[in-house]
Amino acid sequence: MSKKILLVEGNNDRAFFRAFCKKLDLKDVDVPEITIVTPKDIGAQRNGWTNLIDHLPTEIKRLRNGDIDKLAIVIDADFEPDNYGGVTSRRSLITKKINDFLQKQNYGLYEISDQPNYKTGDIFKHTNGLPDIGLWIMPDHQNDGMIENFVEQMISASAEQQSLLAHANFSINNLPTKLFKDIHLSKARIYTWRAWQKEPGIRLPDALSENLLTIEAAANFSNWLVSVFK
Structure with missing residues (x-):
């Protein structure tokens, strides 16, 4: 060790x-x-x-x-x-x-x-x-x-990834019912963004290794x- x-x-x-x-x-x-x-x-x-x-x-x-x-x-x-x-x-x-x-x-x-x-x-x-x-x-x-706020700032600046993040934010803001607190908005965005990758629900370590996070x-x-x- x-x-x-x-x-x-x-x-x-x-x-x-x-x-x-x-x-x-x-x-x-x-x-x-x-x-x-x-x-x-x-x-x-x-x-x-x-x-x-x-x-x-x-x-x-x-x-x-x-x-x-x-x-x-x-x-x-x-x-x-x-x-x-x-x-x-x-x-x-x-x-x-x-x-x-x-x-x-x-x-x-x-x-x-x-x-x-x-x-x-x-x-x-x-x-x-x-x-x-x-x-x-x-x-x-x-x-x-x-940490989700930290990760959100690392999301690739590519048009593809930024469009997914923007749509995740749009979707969350237009939920018919929002059960989570506002302090967890970034957590919701990150989980939603992860769900829409080629590997749905991609782990953050894998997102980093695959350059989805910079x-x-x-x-x-x-x-x-x-x-x-x-």
Whole structure:
């Protein structure tokens, strides 16, 4: 197992980011292969953002013991005010969990600014030399949303794919009955767009490998990822 850990919310995220790292070719001398884990992989009963945050002390211990060299966290912002949603709230929950644990253990604290490094992602430095911790809040480390908003921005600019996306949006806006919340509009668009591909319901990792999603559109995230693990 690589000693570079990317912690994500669940299995679908892991599959997507595994394909993303492969597409970005993060396997060279400076950035060896990354191990992508979910909360269940590190002892949680279930996956999800709450379990990810609750089990951060486990990863801090591993950083201190030298079991891992680098840690990056990817979590959805979701939407305020539901479930402590929003970039600011989610970031505050994570940074408080990290430094509260460190303070109790007398490990020294990470240097954390009051505001995120908008669009470029956070990389926290430790006052006493623990390895860096990276944090990216989906979709763009600035706006509320989730991974589907991130994926939507990656959809190929080809006329074919953009027409499918536009028609998916039109169809959703003209549903006779809409049962889902407005905060899940992007999720509905992505699922609909996936359903209309040559392989109906194509998995996001496959959409990435088949260039239905363009990694160049995620340059800020890619740059953050490389910076964390270099």
